[in-house]
Amino acid sequence: MLKKLFQSFRSPLRKPQQHVRTTPEVLSSSQHSLQRTQFSRYAVSIVERLQNAGYQAYLVGGCVRDMMLGITPKDFDVATSATPEQVRAEFRNARIIGRRFKLVHIHFGREIIEVATFRANHPQDDEDEDSNQSSRNESGRILRDNVYGTLEEDAQRRDFTINALYYDPVTERVLDFANGVHDIRNRLIRLIGDPQQRYKEDPVRMLRAVRFAAKLDFGIEKHSATPIRPLAPMLRDIPAARLFEEVLKLFLNGYAEPTFEMLVDLELFEPLFPASSKALEYNPTYTHTLISEALANTDLRVKQNKPVTPAFLFAALLWPALPARVLRLQERGMPPIPAMQEAAHELIAEQCQRIAIPKRFTMPIREIWDMQERLPRRSGKRADLLLDNPRFRAGYDFLLLRETAGEETDGLGDWWTDYQDANESGRRDMIRDLGSKSETGQGPRKRRRSGGSKRKRAGADASE
Known part of the structure; x- marks a missing residue:
């Protein structure tokens, strides 16, 4: 492409x-x-x-x-x-x-x-x-x-x-x-x-060039492409509220994945998502895979006329920059969940300086991320309480996205997939198995599932 x-x-x-x-x-x-x-x-x-x-x-x-x-x-x-x-x-x-x-x-x-x-x-x-x-x-x-x-x-x-x-x-x-x-x-x-003059008049034209090229499967004429990289920093001067609207146009038009590739290639991604751009440098394979998979799922949902929420999209775009921040706070002695909450607040506040993400989306972003710390905690009644949480489905989908990108979660995605499918008796057995694992160091019994089945679930309700 x-x-x-x-x-x-x-x-x-x-x-x-x-x-x-x-x-x-x-x-x-x-x-x-x-x-x-x-x-x-x-x-x-x-x-x-x-x-x-x-x-x-x-x-x-x-x-x-x-x-x-x-x-x-x-x-x-x-x-x-x-x-x-x-x-x-x-x-x-x-x-x-x-x-x-x-x-x-x-x-x-x-x-x-x-x-x-x-x-x-x-x-x-x-x-x-x-x-x-x-x-x-x-x-x-x-x-x-x-x-x-x-x-x-x-x-x-x-x-x-x-x-x-x-x-x-x-x-x-x-x-x-x-x-x-x-x-x-x-x-x-x-x-x-003159391309340089036209971009200086309105730097958002650089984003529009990418959007049209991705949507229409067009090439960008060389004279129109050459000034983009040196002028890309001008996007930092565009009002954050306007950039929010432009980013939605870029990523919710059904061509988000090729758009992302072009933004990175033309050095336009960094002015929009500075923290995520740094993650692409120090953890390139994981960051690129997670974002690309999320955008591919978004494109599929758009083509299927299914709803997509910007909250899940921004959660995926920003997530690769979050774990390192959480780890730094934990190394200072902060417990995992408070560390996640503090790092999330800090990252979103920084991002909103560039792209003014409304509160109606920043709150679900934080809840989806918070779920990633809570999903491993399944003992007693916690699993059922999590299952009843209105943000569970989005958090579960996000967990599967992380696993697709290569994160090791000790089979957590498979466990939650099985737990949703199990009857009441089966769920109690799965919780008991978790207790046995903690006492003996042995893993719980697992029903093996194909990767394709899990992927199908991963994109199912990412809009919630």
Whole structure:
């Protein structure tokens, strides 16, 4: 997979395209495969109504790109010359959202079509007319994006060539300002304009390049890939709340495993997960295997339309950095469970400085980790109490994940698998066997299970 994604890195250098064309290449219906009936009828009706009112309007971006690739779009976006207030005047079911840059959401039952007014790039030295402050910071990152523009300017400010495609369902023409159709056919992610400048304007574009490459199975064009490693530290300046949303997009789109590989390769993983990145250095095989297995299970659940919670995902991404911290606290005399709790608190607090994980997820993360210390403690009534714990299933799945990554747990995963399947009498026998083991040093009787059966259980309820 990665070989294909990065095959373009080794291709001969081409001079990067600095600007989009002011006059687009126009593809007639005979030159492309799109049909208006493929698109949301609500989105098409919005375009028609705005055009009838005298405005320019097109279906734009991801929905056009995905349709050209035979992918069903998740959203249908419209770009128009009408201002948000003019759009709202045309549609009673429209709602203006946003402050610095307004968008319009038009509601059709549960379906929402987003309508954006054409935007223009900020000049390098411009100042925000409302606050008399620059719209860029010292490194060139855009702080505000609130300038309306023309269709041509809107195409130029888009990030990738494959997203600068405008489809008119009335005439069934495609307007291509940046050779986007060419890059779709050649399966390339290419930035519009100078890549270094565009990444400095918004470092999150580096994450978007990875996300699109993994999702679409595209390569990243060499000029667009080359600046990423040296500019990766700029992600540390992105607000932590925004990075949380971006990380969810990276890892919950069904292509988390190849995304992780690319993030590591392009040195983007460290600015997002610094502690886990260090674990990849000092314990590479275990860390890489555990995270990859967790992400593969996540991808499978997404493809099966099963729920996935960010809590389990973040628990897996951060876990490899936790054991060393727990061990250090235990060496100072702290008991195992308090050591786990203290190390977990410290690690999550540090991580939230980079990615603002909400409390509704950090609490389950800590509970899943806490289970890893409690699951070995099964004597007396503890096993039944753990089984009744609402976080047991996620903790059990996480235990199996650890074992898959190579952790030695003295058969703990098999024991809990058997205990769940056993009847009341069988469970009492298993608890007695544990007592015998502690008295004689002999292991308990085990019913052997295949690794495949255990793996099947491991991903079953990771969303809980």
